[in-house]
Amino acid sequence: MGTMKKEMEVMNCLTLNDLVSTKKTKVDDVIDDRSAQKSFLFTKENVFDRYISPRALLKAEPIDLSKQKYFIPERSPVTPVKIVDRPQADPWTPTANLKILMSAASPEIRDREKKKELFRPIENNEPEDTAQDFQFEVADDLDELEKRPSRKQKSLGLLCQKFLSRYPSHPMATEKTNISLDEAASSLGVERRRIYDIVNVLESLHLVSRVAKNQYCWNGQSNLNETLKRLQIDGEKQKYGVLINHFQHKDHAMANKCEKQNKDLSVDSQTVGLLELSEADCPSESSASSRKDKSLRIMSKKFVMLFLVSTSKIITLEMAAKILIEESQDSTDHSKFKTKVRRLYDIANVLTSLRLIKKVHVTEERGRKPAFKWIGPVDFGADSDETMEVTSTTPSPVSERDSCSIHPSFSKVPSNNTVKRKICSEPISLLKTQNVCIQSTDTYSSKMAHLAAICRQEIEDDTKTDLITSASLTMENVGPLPFCVMPVPVDPDCFKSVAPQGSCASLKGINGHIPIVATSQFNREPGNQGFLQNQPYVYLPSNSVFMLCGNSRQELNNKSPISEQKYTNENLHQSKKRRTDVDESPLSLVLPKHREKSPDNLVFDTSVLEKSQSLFEENKKNRTANTQNNVEHVTEAKETNGLMDSNRVPQDTFRPSTLQQFLYIPSAGVNGLEFLFPASGAPRDLVSSQGSLASLGVPCVMVPSTALQAYPFFCSQMASNSLPSSSNGLSSSPGFMNYNIPHGTSPCPLIGNTTSLPAHKPETPSDLSPNASPVPVSGSSSVGSDCVQNAVPKSQKQKSSLHRDNERPTEAFYQENMLKSPTPLTPKSSHLIHTETFFKTPGSLQPSSSTWKSKRTKTRSSFSAQRRLEIASD
DNA sequence: AAATCCCGCCAGTTG
DNA sequence: CAACTGGCGGGATTT
Numbered sequence: 001m002g003t004m005k006k007e008m009e010v011m012n013c014l015t016l017n018d019l020v021s022t023k024k025t026k027v028d029d030v031i032d033d034r035s036a037q038k039s040f041l042f043t044k045e046n047v048f049d050r051y052i053s054p055r056a057l058l059k060a061e062p063i064d065l066s067k068q069k070y071f072i073p074e075r076s077p078v079t080p081v082k083i084v085d086r087p088q089a090d091p092w093t094p095t096a097n098l099k100i101l102m103s104a105a106s107p108e109i110r111d112r113e114k115k116k117e118l119f120r121p122i123e124n125n126e127p128e129d130t131a132q133d134f135q136f137e138v139a140d141d142l143d144e145l146e147k148r149p150s151r152k153q154k155s156l157g158l159l160c161q162k163f164l165s166r167y168p169s170h171p172m173a174t175e176k177t178n179i180s181l182d183e184a185a186s187s188l189g190v191e192r193r194r195i196y197d198i199v200n201v202l203e204s205l206h207l208v209s210r211v212a213k214n215q216y217c218w219n220g221q222s223n224l225n226e227t228l229k230r231l232q233i234d235g236e237k238q239k240y241g242v243l244i245n246h247f248q249h250k251d252h253a254m255a256n257k258c259e260k261q262n263k264d265l266s267v268d269s270q271t272v273g274l275l276e277l278s279e280a281d282c283p284s285e286s287s288a289s290s291r292k293d294k295s296l297r298i299m300s301k302k303f304v305m306l307f308l309v310s311t312s313k314i315i316t317l318e319m320a321a322k323i324l325i326e327e328s329q330d331s332t333d334h335s336k337f338k339t340k341v342r343r344l345y346d347i348a349n350v351l352t353s354l355r356l357i358k359k360v361h362v363t364e365e366r367g368r369k370p371a372f373k374w375i376g377p378v379d380f381g382a383d384s385d386e387t388m389e390v391t392s393t394t395p396s397p398v399s400e401r402d403s404c405s406i407h408p409s410f411s412k413v414p415s416n417n418t419v420k421r422k423i424c425s426e427p428i429s430l431l432k433t434q435n436v437c438i439q440s441t442d443t444y445s446s447k448m449a450h451l452a453a454i455c456r457q458e459i460e461d462d463t464k465t466d467l468i469t470s471a472s473l474t475m476e477n478v479g480p481l482p483f484c485v486m487p488v489p490v491d492p493d494c495f496k497s498v499a500p501q502g503s504c505a506s507l508k509g510i511n512g513h514i515p516i517v518a519t520s521q522f523n524r525e526p527g528n529q530g531f532l533q534n535q536p537y538v539y540l541p542s543n544s545v546f547m548l549c550g551n552s553r554q555e556l557n558n559k560s561p562i563s564e565q566k567y568t569n570e571n572l573h574q575s576k577k578r579r580t581d582v583d584e585s586p587l588s589l590v591l592p593k594h595r596e597k598s599p600d601n602l603v604f605d606t607s608v609l610e611k612s613q614s615l616f617e618e619n620k621k622n623r624t625a626n627t628q629n630n631v632e633h634v635t636e637a638k639e640t641n642g643l644m645d646s647n648r649v650p651q652d653t654f655r656p657s658t659l660q661q662f663l664y665i666p667s668a669g670v671n672g673l674e675f676l677f678p679a680s681g682a683p684r685d686l687v688s689s690q691g692s693l694a695s696l697g698v699p700c701v702m703v704p705s706t707a708l709q710a711y712p713f714f715c716s717q718m719a720s721n722s723l724p725s726s727s728n729g730l731s732s733s734p735g736f737m738n739y740n741i742p743h744g745t746s747p748c749p750l751i752g753n754t755t756s757l758p759a760h761k762p763e764t765p766s767d768l769s770p771n772a773s774p775v776p777v778s779g780s781s782s783v784g785s786d787c788v789q790n791a792v793p794k795s796q797k798q799k800s801s802l803h804r805d806n807e808r809p810t811e812a813f814y815q816e817n818m819l820k821s822p823t824p825l826t827p828k829s830s831h832l833i834h835t836e837t838f839f840k841t842p843g844s845l846q847p848s849s850s851t852w853k854s855k856r857t858k859t860r861s862s863f864s865a866q867r868r869l870e871i872a873s874d
Numbered sequence: 875a876a877a878t879c880c881c882g883c884c885a886g887t888t889g
Numbered sequence: 890c891a892a893c894t895g896g897c898g899g900g901a902t903t904t
Contacts, residue, residue, distance in 0.1 A: 151878090154880065213892085213893060370877065879900100879902085881899090885895095885896090
């Protein structure tokens, strides 16, 4: 106890110190020492990191949590744990009061910063990081220290942020970071109990693993993709998809009939059956039962599974609670439901801080319901990573001649050192890096990564710079890193000012070679560069970027000026806002959400986007549920401008077959970047390189996730040129013809198709088994919510190193994975890859299992035993 | 009023 | 048996 208190005291002091940064104290020294340890980390990038966050905080309105949080993990890359220990040794602070003061203070300051804002600030809480921030306002805020801390300041989400910031998102395989619960608790100034909450959730994702009593090991996100993949598989096995649909329908029906008797909370026989079925799939856990099932860890897993199997990627709290109340019998108990919901909030908070999900609201006939949207990686299943890797191995996937693509020009990237540094320090979110997998040997990827890092930084780093201004940059004037940012939705005026005639030329020159620039249809010269006359190029900057490129053909003409104006205005407003406020809120883009047969494929034409945008407001007003499947409207919580959310556009509005297709590459994990590539314009090389996709007959441009993830990538293309052939290909498969934009984000686009990739793409030599070979899923059929299922052949699954229940992977497992798993493409981690050579077979994870039912056996002992076993197995 | 979710009691589990 | 875990739900805060 004594030690704990000491630790706490120390921590408090630090925090306080941060708040009062101006003062130089012993604490500072401590901090400095820490910094010293990881000095290399404190590079400009880091500064940047810090820098940006504050801004974000200051910013008032729409906030994209996901976006912001993203940097957090990077903060203190090095293992802080130790740090805390030392302080512990020397108790200089007397701080019971300080603590109190501190807690009171920090919240206050934060509150000021963002007033109504929530959560976001978390990032800044980091003592080390915040120092700078504080300088601005701390001084005056001291007087407010007395105020009692807002509840928000004590939120689990915030706490989790802090917790996460202490560890590197992608720890080196060699470095094992141990987490002492006591230490963590004391350093974070919270009770142990809270740490358990966090750790349990993290453990469910294998971000940490329990080593021993009071001891956890930080695994980082290195294996997150695999974990998610596994969870997805498990979720499918559990028939969660079915359950989700079931509940959705039920709710629907209920809403219509208002015959909501007890059904609300109860599970009908049908559901029970489903539950049991799913249970059957996981015999191993069925017996384990209750306690285990109730555990936060299990719940977390299941919760995540729900997202992973969901086509919409949006799960309402209610639904989750219902589904997670395994015990169908007592599910009727309202109190149980309430408890479950409480727990879900706990989990959601952690997942939110991990930027895997975010809060949204689903509007149904019955009203608005709280829900969460998965914003994490979605293509892990498809393992774009692996795919990327394979692809990347080949020279430059992009042919220079191709208009659409990244180009060697990237090689021009600044000095290696600089780049490297940047990359290393480039803030990386857990999510962002998820899908990234860069083969160290792959220059292309590396370049992309570098560029990405740089560009990203440039953009974010220079928030103050008028975006428009930056947008005007051309390849030439920007130098090696031409980066043009355009305020979203095409604003004719903006474009003009930004990309006047010349831009086209410049674009031309760099066409397909550089990420950037946008040319609008408004001010373009016909025939220019293979662009269609009306081909709009839009680059949507910001942390949350939605990239659109190319356009369709004449359809645009049809587009009434009205629609253009509509969205133009709306967006113009935003762009202005951005300019002045440096608003980092996500650009608002509304995309049609059609999910017919191939909800997973996001192929659409620019015109669709535009139209959808034009309809944005309309939809807002009359949210008619026109879609077959989705009746709900999802609204980003607290975000006025949710990115491609659920505003649907009447399907009839578009004519798929005639439009140029764009491949939407989900970037869920990529800091909100979204990419669209003209399918028709896809360079053959790329397409072909994307074996599976190609085989699927999906014309598309696959861009290394590396590049995509790191920064907004723009790909111009010869829109009409190649249209014919590819479009044909698409047309052959109806599924792909749909303009599907999952609401929200759930693009499973590639994923849907790629889900099967794992099977297709041998990730490791070992995987090169016959069945591992790429097997195109029967094209169109692969679509649909269920397409995700059966992605991975069982053959690939190896449970060897896993625990029986899969709950707690052994350490060995982690180690193994860390070494072998495809690593993140994150710039940061990219360099590590060299050492971490191989990837691990995804299949290694046994489907889990958590079983739903078996509530009884409530023997805690069994559970415990299991845990013990798990640990022991390590 | 509903949505959130902090807080910490308290009981099972562990070493 | 003390310490570790973590289920649970009252009730405070926020929305």
